[in-house]
Amino acid sequence: ALKLRAGDKHCLVARSKCYLKLGDIENSLKEAEASLQNDKTFSKGLYQKAETLYTMGDFEFALVFYHRGYRLRPELQKFKLGIEKCQEAIVNCIGSPSSVKLENKEDLCFLSRQAESKKANQKLQIKLTKDQKWTRKQEPVRNPKTERQLLGELYADKAYLEKLLKDEDLMESSTKQGIKVADLVLSGISYLDTRSEFWQQQKPIYARVRERKLRQQRWIRDKKRKPAEVGRYIVKSMEDIDMLLTGDSPEESCKKAERVLKRIQGWPDDEVPNKNELIGNLHSCIGNARLEMGQMEAALQSHKMDLEFARQNELPDAVSRALDNIGRVYARIGKFQQAIDTWEEKIPMAKSSLEKTWLFHEIGRCYLELNKAEAAQNYGEKSLQSADEEGDVEWQLHATVLVAQAQVKLKDYRSAIMNFEKALEKAKLIHNEAAQKAIITALDDVSKSFIEELNKRREETTVYSLKDPDFSSENTKGDTFEKDREESDQRTENQEDEKQ
Incomplete structure (x- = not known):
């Protein structure tokens, strides 16, 4: 390129860069100066010369050319950076005025020693003579x-x-x-x-x-983090974990909680307020995320660690939370008796009527799954009582349905029908169409079972009355059965109208 365009300043700068990369500082400087021969304001040439001088250790001269380039092209960041690194190198060499104190304790012979050392180093760069090839000159050690x-x-x-x-x-x-x-x-x-x-x-x-x-x-x-910074970090992290879990991102929520847990475990106790409580809470978050991901055993392990931390540090609220979550995992994996045992341990810790409503309802459902209908009915009635105290219509609906289902298991069809009808009214009140359809279907099935039961009892009564004519004239049970049957038929007609 230089043969085609001799003295091209851009080519000279490029060749100077190459020489600098090879460590040939002398030729690099010559090329940089040649690029400035016809144009003293050529910014690339000024920068290359400054870089070469800096590499040579001539920081003061390099600073001069960085400043010249910066005055011509202040928008170029590289000149500003060059000025800063030159100033830093000069300060590192001679020290800043505030940190360096000169004291005249010795003579100035060290200046001559410094000059001799420099001269010795320069001689090493010259081609060595035959006598110098085997041994090096003595240098300052x-x-x-x-x-x-x-x-x-x-x-x-x-x-x-x-x-x-x-x-x-x-x-x-x-x-x-x-x-x-x-x-x-x-x-x-x-x-x-x-x-x-x-x-x-x-x-x-x-x-x-x-x-x-x-x-x-x-x-x-x-x-040594400030308490305010630690508090902000913890609050923000817990909000993010909860938001990810509720936003159908349990995997990301779990990863975030594990990262925060690892970080907090490495902090000293005096820097993290309520550290043990926070660690337990994070185990709880990890357990909930794993439960949503379907990792039941891992979720159970995390909630058990939460329970262990809570008991070790005497945190009743955390114990209640952990028992709640452990019971939910047991119920999800079909271990209903373990879920019942866990939740029954939590009952004395329940603080509000709403919490009791949910707890009694879940225990009752577990008993129902175990075909223990009487216990299921008992807990269903407790759940309904707590829901009435709270005034929560939705939980009144759930509790009433549970009681009705338990009564069906007990073949107390009349009571079951009455409770299903109450539940239907609750479903209409909160405009829950799915619940209405399910209850109407259940009512239909219970009514059929009730009619079959009435027919069976009527047949048994008829056979008995034929054997004992006096009993048939004195006993009015037949009339009662007939009345029950008419009521059941009427309910069935009402259900058909509601379906239509």
Whole structure:
């Protein structure tokens, strides 16, 4: 490209970048200066020259060219960043006025030693003579710990190269290209020395130590979270977990709860108010999410951990919550007796009539599933009583239906029909069409069973009366059966009208 367009400034900048990448700083600087020869305001040339000077360790000159570029093109962020890194490197080298105090305790012989050291390093960059190929010039010995900090991962490479220098046979050998191995090893060591000197100027060890201390102080300060921040984090996290669960995202809710649980468990007790109560609550949230995901055993385990935390820390409300959830899991997996035992343990902890209504209803349903109709009817009546105290029509409907279903099991059809009719009125009151249809169907089935029962009893009475004529004239049971049958027929007609 330069052959076609000699002196093209863009090409010169590109070649300067390549030289810089290769570590050829001298040619990189020449190319950058050549790009500015005809146009002193060429921003890319100014930036490349500043970058090259910065890499050379001439931070003050680099700062000058960064400033020139920034004045010409203030909208370019790279000039601003260059100014900042140059200023930081200069401060790291000489220290800030507030942190550095000069004291004249010794003579100034260290200046001559510094000059000698620099001169020795410069000589290493010149092609070594035959006498210098085997041994390196004596240099100021740098503390291995300091050098390790400066070179970082490259320290092992330098140690390896220095070990190779001791192998005289290897140093005598040459590569296929005819280059002495000794020259390659010494040039590598020289490069690492140059880089360590640059890094020492850019960020000296004392600056690194101070920076490390500042980082540790910030870490300690950040670690000690403010109570308000902790409170906000907990409230926000619990809201998110609940929102995900109610929003049909139980898997995301479970993951969020597990992350929050792990984080809070790592915090000190004095930073988290009611830490044990919160951990139990998170186990409860995880259990509810797993229940929605169909992971019954995992859900049961989480709720049991919630119960264990609650009992260990004497948290009655948390114990009540855990027993409630454990009973629900048992009921879902068909272990009705375990669900009953768990919920019956919770009964003394129920605080409101509404809570008792739900609890009695669920226990009654479990007894119904176990074909223990009398117990189911008993708990259904308790649930209805609590629902009446609360004035909750919907729970009155559920409790009445439970009582009616238990009475059907007990073959008390007359009472069952009466309760189903009451339940139908409740369903109409809250405009629950699905419940109305289900109750009408149940009424139809109960009425048929009731009629069959009446017919059977009538036949038995007729047979008995034929055997004992005096009994038939004295006993009026036949009339009662006939009346019951007429009432049942009338109810059946009413149900048919409601269906239509």
